[in-house]
Amino acid sequence: MEFYIPAKIYHEDGAVLKHSSEIASLGRKALIITGRSSAVKTGALDDIIKALEDNNTGYILYDKIEENPSVSTIMDAAGIGRSQGADFVIGAGGGSPMDAAKAVALMVQNRDTSEDVLYKPLKLKALPVVEIPTTCGTGSEVTPYAILTRDDIKTKQSISHKIYPVLACIDAKYMENAPVSLVVNTAIDALGHLAESYFNANATGYSRMASIYGMEKWAANRGMVEAGEFTKDNYNQLLFASTLAGMAISHTGTSLPHGLSYYLTYNKGIPHGKAVGIFLPGYLAFMEKNSMPGYKEAVAKMGFKDTMDFAGFIKKCLPDVCITNDDAENMVNEIMQNPKKLLSVPFKTREEDIRDIINYYR
Numbered sequence: 001m002e003f004y005i006p007a008k009i010y011h012e013d014g015a016v017l018k019h020s021s022e023i024a025s026l027g028r029k030a031l032i033i034t035g036r037s038s039a040v041k042t043g044a045l046d047d048i049i050k051a052l053e054d055n056n057t058g059y060i061l062y063d064k065i066e067e068n069p070s071v072s073t074i075m076d077a078a079g080i081g082r083s084q085g086a087d088f089v090i091g092a093g094g095g096s097p098m099d100a101a102k103a104v105a106l107m108v109q110n111r112d113t114s115e116d117v118l119y120k121p122l123k124l125k126a127l128p129v130v131e132i133p134t135t136c137g138t139g140s141e142v143t144p145y146a147i148l149t150r151d152d153i154k155t156k157q158s159i160s161h162k163i164y165p166v167l168a169c170i171d172a173k174y175m176e177n178a179p180v181s182l183v184v185n186t187a188i189d190a191l192g193h194l195a196e197s198y199f200n201a202n203a204t205g206y207s208r209m210a211s212i213y214g215m216e217k218w219a220a221n222r223g224m225v226e227a228g229e230f231t232k233d234n235y236n237q238l239l240f241a242s243t244l245a246g247m248a249i250s251h252t253g254t255s256l257p258h259g260l261s262y263y264l265t266y267n268k269g270i271p272h273g274k275a276v277g278i279f280l281p282g283y284l285a286f287m288e289k290n291s292m293p294g295y296k297e298a299v300a301k302m303g304f305k306d307t308m309d310f311a312g313f314i315k316k317c318l319p320d321v322c323i324t325n326d327d328a329e330n331m332v333n334e335i336m337q338n339p340k341k342l343l344s345v346p347f348k349t350r351e352e353d354i355r356d357i358i359n360y361y362r
């Protein structure tokens with residue numbers, strides 16, 4: 001067994017400003033990576049700029065990361081980081097800018113390489129990365145993963161390099177004005193990480209230490225996710241659960257629901273957490289059918305009575321995703337060619353099993 005989470009985590013009110021000197025100590029010039037508007041709206045960007053200015057540290061801002069960031073956007077941002085001499089990277093926002101920050105840190109450090117290296121099995125270093133989440137789903141502030149949109153193969157895929165952030169600053173205030181649907185979708189992404197990591201062939205005692213505790217923290221918020229009403233305590237607990245979930249998937253990877261989701265996000269523009277969530281009931285039913293050890297206990301830990309209760313919750317929170325027969329067949333074909341996801345399932349998985357997982361929601 002192995003457990004390795006090198007990110008130092010500060011989860012508290014005012015985390016960025018309280019630890020500004022530690023952030024600034026990572027280099028002389030930061031490349032700040034954000035989406036187009038949320039970093040401004042949440043106040044995260046103001047905090048980052050103040051933290052750097054207070055410590056006489058330079059910075060450049062790249063604020064054009066789109067949802068599900070593409071390889072070409074990464075190269076655009078990296079070009080700016082390279083030409084301006086950035087020596088560390090700060091990602092602020094949801095999983096999209098946080099993942100982008102890792103890929104950009106790799107491409108700036110390896111300044112003479114092209115985008116081809118993103119998906120080559122090489123061991124390359126990256127600039128130090130600080131992550132500041134403003135959603136409660138991806139856990140990207142601790143994971144080594146960066147999932148990018150690849151137009152060449154028409155899907156999303158994690159880059160081959162493992163880039164662990166060195167520092168994560170988590171502050172619930174950045175979530176206080178987030179739209180309800182964003183909180184619900186990202187909370188369900190975290191639930192997916194917890195479930196897919198627990199019901200995973202790569203799970204160990206250490207990964208379960210993170211996933212089971214994350215389930216417990218998540219469960220306390222089930223009712224609020226269902227009602228779409230949140231307090232600051234809920235945001236803190238959901239952020240805690242999603243960071244724990246990130247620790248769990250850092251060791252196991254995700255499984256079939258994530259693997260299936262990429263098709264829906266790429267082809268139908270369905271947000272990540274929603275696209276993952278609709279496959280969770282089917283994945284759980286598949287575990288139950290195969291008498292997965294610890295199944296009932298884990299479902300209870302997540303705050304559900306049984307598979308039906310879980311499915312009812314998902315239908316209520318994530319209605320109206322239309323999957324055509326063609327979509328279903330395309331997803332079956334895509335996942336059957338994804339050995340990593342198939343090997344993450346604790347049981348032998350056939351095409352019919354994938355169809356059952358998809359059809360469970362339809």
Ligand code: NAP
Nearest residue numbers: 035036037038067068094095096134135138140143147178
């Ligand atoms: P996201 O794609 O980062 O952001 C979704 C939308 O929410 C954007 O429009 C963003 O605006 C906005 N937003 C973010 N925080 C906000 C806030 N506090 N208030 C108001 N609006 C806010 O969403 P996400 O679900 O967190 O991330 C999804 C990405 O993460 C996917 O690419 C997925 O594949 C990846 N992911 C990574 C991991 C991992 O381990 N690394 C795990 C799961 C998923 P702006 O565009 O203006 O920022």
Ligand code: FE
Nearest residue numbers: 138189258276
């Ligand atoms: Fe996810």
